[in-house]
Amino acid sequence: MDKKCPECKQIVPEYMATYGDLVTLLMCFFVLLFAFSEIDAQKFDAVMQSFQGSAGVLSGGKSVTEAQLVFDAMPEDQVSQTTQTTDNLQILKEIINDYIEKNDSKLDIKVELTSRGLVIRFPDNALFDSGKAELKKSSIDTLKFLGQLLNDEKFSTRSIRIEGHTDNVPIKTFKYPSNWELSTSRATNVAKFFIDNSHIDPVRLAASGFSEYHPIAENTTRKGRARNRRVDVVVLNKLFETEAVPNN
Numbered sequence: 001m002d003k004k005c006p007e008c009k010q011i012v013p014e015y016m017a018t019y020g021d022l023v024t025l026l027m028c029f030f031v032l033l034f035a036f037s038e039i040d041a042q043k044f045d046a047v048m049q050s051f052q053g054s055a056g057v058l059s060g061g062k063s064v065t066e067a068q069l070v071f072d073a074m075p076e077d078q079v080s081q082t083t084q085t086t087d088n089l090q091i092l093k094e095i096i097n098d099y100i101e102k103n104d105s106k107l108d109i110k111v112e113l114t115s116r117g118l119v120i121r122f123p124d125n126a127l128f129d130s131g132k133a134e135l136k137k138s139s140i141d142t143l144k145f146l147g148q149l150l151n152d153e154k155f156s157t158r159s160i161r162i163e164g165h166t167d168n169v170p171i172k173t174f175k176y177p178s179n180w181e182l183s184t185s186r187a188t189n190v191a192k193f194f195i196d197n198s199h200i201d202p203v204r205l206a207a208s209g210f211s212e213y214h215p216i217a218e219n220t221t222r223k224g225r226a227r228n229r230r231v232d233v234v235v236l237n238k239l240f241e242t243e244a245v246p247n248n
Contacts, residue, residue, distance in 0.1 A: 092235060109126065117236040128186060
């Protein structure tokens with residue numbers, strides 16, 4: 001007569017039930033904290049970089065910056081510096097928005113804090129007449145204010161990129177054979193204004209023309225083309241000071 005093997009009983013320690021409940025409650029707690037929080041993208045990037053590499057987590061993936069890091073992780077003092085930079089750019093944004101509001105500016109300037117830094121976006125008709133690169137007189141006061149502000153002690157170490165953009169409507173004149181020349185001339189003239197009138201150190205400045213190739217809207221509509229014709233003054237975050245091409 002065959003003997004049946006007695007059932008093997010799996011013995012689970014009694015404390016495991018309590019431990020499981022505790023872990024579940026902790027998870028719920030952190031999920032709630034996350035749900036109620038507002039995430040600052042730049043601070044989040046800085047924190048994530050500080051954990052990468054030497055902290056033993058997030059060892060894979062591409063670092064936001066190609067700068068040399070200690071053991072592939074960002075030193076604590078650099079994280080603090082990045083956070084301070086973000087705070088300074090937030091202050092700069094508030095000052096510019098306050099100026100626009102108080103002066104009832106009709107230039108339709110947009111100010112946005114991005115991962116690259118603070119983008120101060122001028123539509124082309126705020127600074128130039130159609131098809132031209134000479135600064136309009138109506139824009140001088142605003143550019144003077146901005147230049148003086150960027151020379152303030154709090155922001156005087158920040159690198160500044162001035163980026164000219166056009167829509168995809170071709171231009172062909174003796175002075176501007178294509179949109180490349182037009183976008184570059186516009187960016188260069190803004191940079192020269194900051195140097196000549198606000199005495200910003202030229203070392204801090206870079207001027208680039210991107211023609212039609214970095215649109216922020218569809219070129220299929222009149223409104224979209226108007227948005228694409230712009231000059232961006234970008235006060236760079238230190239992590240992006242060596243960046244060559246804008247990420248819209």
